[in-house]
Amino acid sequence: MNDKKKILVIGGSAAGPKSAAKARRLDENADITIIQKAPDLSMASCGYPYYVGGVFDDRNMLLCTPTGVVRDPKFYLNAKGIVAKTETEATKIDRKAKTLTVKNLKTGAEEVLPYDRLIITAGSVPRKIPVPGADLDGITTLQSMKDADYLRKIRDEKKIQKAVVIGGGLIGIETCEALQLAGIEITVVEMLPQLLTFLDWELAKLVENHVKSKGANVITDNGVAEFLGENGKLTGVKLQNGTELPCELAVVAIGVNPNTALAKDAGLLLGATGGILVNEYMQTSDTDIYAAGDCVESLNIITGKKVHAPYGDLANLQGRVAGENAAAGNSVTFPGTIQTGICKVFDFAAGSTGLSEKAARTAGYTDIETVINASPDKPGFMTGLLLVTKIVVERKTGKILGVQCVGPGDVSKQLAIWAMAIRGKLTVEDMINADLPYAPPFSLAVDHSIAGAHIIQNKLKGRMKGISCADVKKKLDAGEKPFILDTRGPDEFELMRLGIGEHLIPLGALRSRLNELPEDKSAEIICFCKISLRGYEAARVLEGRGWTNVKVMEGGVMAWPFPREK
């Protein structure tokens, strides 16, 4: 008789190995086995685009420990005491018998493994496009190590000239960068009106402008109607509007679905999002079965609603919780996600934490305030780089609901700051006097995040009426004629200007040139400058002098996502 606990883990990418390792650390005597369909284990799948793009050349770096040891079955056995069966597919869970049937994909041999606790970390499957030609050679995803190998080979061979990336989400954009850096002419096709849907439109548009400035083509509001081919090989992509894009390669990156086939067959409950339903212990509807990672649905802490959140970091955290509870009984919990995400986009980074304005409104928040703040991340003398941030708060409480940030500056730190603020349920008032690490090599004296909080505080107190660039554009397109005041200097105006009928009165001259402003004190005036700090000061001057309908165009020229005159 063997009284060692038998723990089986289905899936060997992120959540699986993490849960197995955690279980091992808590129970040196347990029998722990990982069942992995792919040949590799513990792949750093978020690193695929950087391998494809040539940021590094050694494929093993995606598979190895920080000290360079490849995490293969031998490593798992020796270093962790964990059996890892690769190229082995889990085919059936018998919950009554508490067994898992697995099949060796090389030999075809089947085996029935008993378990005391089962952990399902089956990951996700890429969505497919159900159009003609989808099985042509030259169409791939970037979801597996095999995909990464395929695309890396294409990069190295330098034979392919044109590629289409279908889907403008995180993976799509990362793939676009990787292939563009390989010298391939890229077109990104996105069905929605914008890239990166975790951003609100105006920030996504800034990213799109940047992607285009790097030479990649972007087509939004359009989907794929058909893949075109000759002799079984892809030759082009036909879009829903009839456009044909000749290409030899298409990468489909329109998102992923939780991989739940096995769980569903076993009768485990799925949630409304399609992911495996788990409680805060990462336990499924069967108390002996846990699940973690891309295959489960998670709680959004802010809205209280369930979401599918396939993020690599969450997979690790959830795996740790599942592993501990499977090994030692339910003792730790996973509180949920605020859906913090980031991606590199050429020289930009773009990310979001919490809710975008769109997501907040969808979730039922009606009483919200937003602000767009643009500023460098560091002082000019330390060659600060631009950040553009949008903050979304609940007006009544001042509670921070979400923050998006894009630009060449230190986006990652900004998002980390706001993610922690949201995690701590902080309000705008709390952020006003946040105590962050300041020295010129690292930030402004008043950090970009804190300055953003100051602006939204001004808005909440009624001291600043903001208007987004998009709303200014809408007004103009609708034929409205607000008085638009550019408060920058003449040199700046010469270098770069919107050309939307604006009047140039530098802030320093404003008080002596008030006669150039509309006589009607109720006329609509819209002030801006490069980042709209001087625009805000101008608005305060005008309000102090009796004008009653003065707005600040948030983020100024730096946040203007439309073509400029100059």
Next chain:
Amino acid sequence: MNDKKKILVIGGSAAGPKSAAKARRLDENADITIIQKAPDLSMASCGYPYYVGGVFDDRNMLLCTPTGVVRDPKFYLNAKGIVAKTETEATKIDRKAKTLTVKNLKTGAEEVLPYDRLIITAGSVPRKIPVPGADLDGITTLQSMKDADYLRKIRDEKKIQKAVVIGGGLIGIETCEALQLAGIEITVVEMLPQLLTFLDWELAKLVENHVKSKGANVITDNGVAEFLGENGKLTGVKLQNGTELPCELAVVAIGVNPNTALAKDAGLLLGATGGILVNEYMQTSDTDIYAAGDCVESLNIITGKKVHAPYGDLANLQGRVAGENAAAGNSVTFPGTIQTGICKVFDFAAGSTGLSEKAARTAGYTDIETVINASPDKPGFMTGLLLVTKIVVERKTGKILGVQCVGPGDVSKQLAIWAMAIRGKLTVEDMINADLPYAPPFSLAVDHSIAGAHIIQNKLKGRMKGISCADVKKKLDAGEKPFILDTRGPDEFELMRLGIGEHLIPLGALRSRLNELPEDKSAEIICFCKISLRGYEAARVLEGRGWTNVKVMEGGVMAWPFPREK
């Protein structure tokens, strides 16, 4: 009769201009005047070391707006409607008459200015060393624009060969770097046993090792006895232990005191720390007088005790509060500080937020747990750089009291994360599953901060007994003979090793080589690896096999601050 509110601001560096500008934005009609002793205004004084070091050459960059306009009196008048009197000293506050006497330092003319509200932002004065020779030519501080100009000239002239920096704090270290980059041979002299006293010893030692590796000399535990000179010029520094250091330049950077002479003369209350006493509205003991910046004392939010916190970012935040309340009546508050600070040290950054272990113990915390975590900031394939972090928590509640971080990695983001965690009064449990922005260009899948929380959770749960490198060294120095187990690979051992009598058994071989461990299951065993992750796994293996006194040397080789065999 003039019913415009008269607001006078004493001081024109950080807090002063900020409070004046904020007051202006709230009251377009007020008469606002800044009294500034120096010739310049709004100097980015934290940028002086980078100007001296040649990071940039245009002196005006320290004085100008983000768009390149120098913030001189004309700028203040035109853009802000603020009168700025430079080279003008405030000499007397008459609180009864509500007037301020000021003296024009160029003409000697005196003027008495009435005020409704006075804001004192007089800054700080550098501490002096009361030893013979302190008035020799060649001795300076780096506190004023004039000092920066003086040191920059020395850099550019390239005549001086040797300099001594007295004081190993933030300014001392930054000055050391600046002068060392200028090709001057530098010795830093610090009276205490370590540099950067906001760090605990073991992290400060890592910084010291880095400073030395860059070619600068560091002498700790020693003070200045005398400045040596010839013909009125500095020729050397004599230390308290008799050592003489020949040099042509000495920079004194032993800290600053709040500049309170004027406030004290006027009978305003000072606090126990020596700074001007203010309430949460930044209001002094006279309700018509506010104060902000380096001249006041602040509340430490964690301990509830008053501290002198002369940080540039706090000066700005406090100035904003003082300006608003002076202009519009008490309406906003400054909650206090958690003393977050950071500095660049050659290729390292070093900083702290909240309490160090030392500070926590001084503040009366007795039931605390600490951990040292070392890891790269990003994956190896994205060329991650090392971070070494020490976390201090209250054991009973798990509340995070403070975090220090040093290394070539992204220290700034780590500190920002922890500063927000402390601001949100988060516990270790909250940090375990923090949702931070993850993508390989920006962080590990399990961020360094979260991994640190995981380790301290393991310690709090009794799953890991940690021991610091310093305590291991102490044991060895005291003649104790613990069994020291290096769990790295043979290649790593060949490349770099401690040489403290350790036994090399790679983690992957441990389970099959248990016979090499002490037979006595109660023998003390200390495990480590490069960063002590494998060290921790080894400890779990040994505990699982019955050894009862197994410790993990925290941070591993990367946190070992003493000389290594290799």
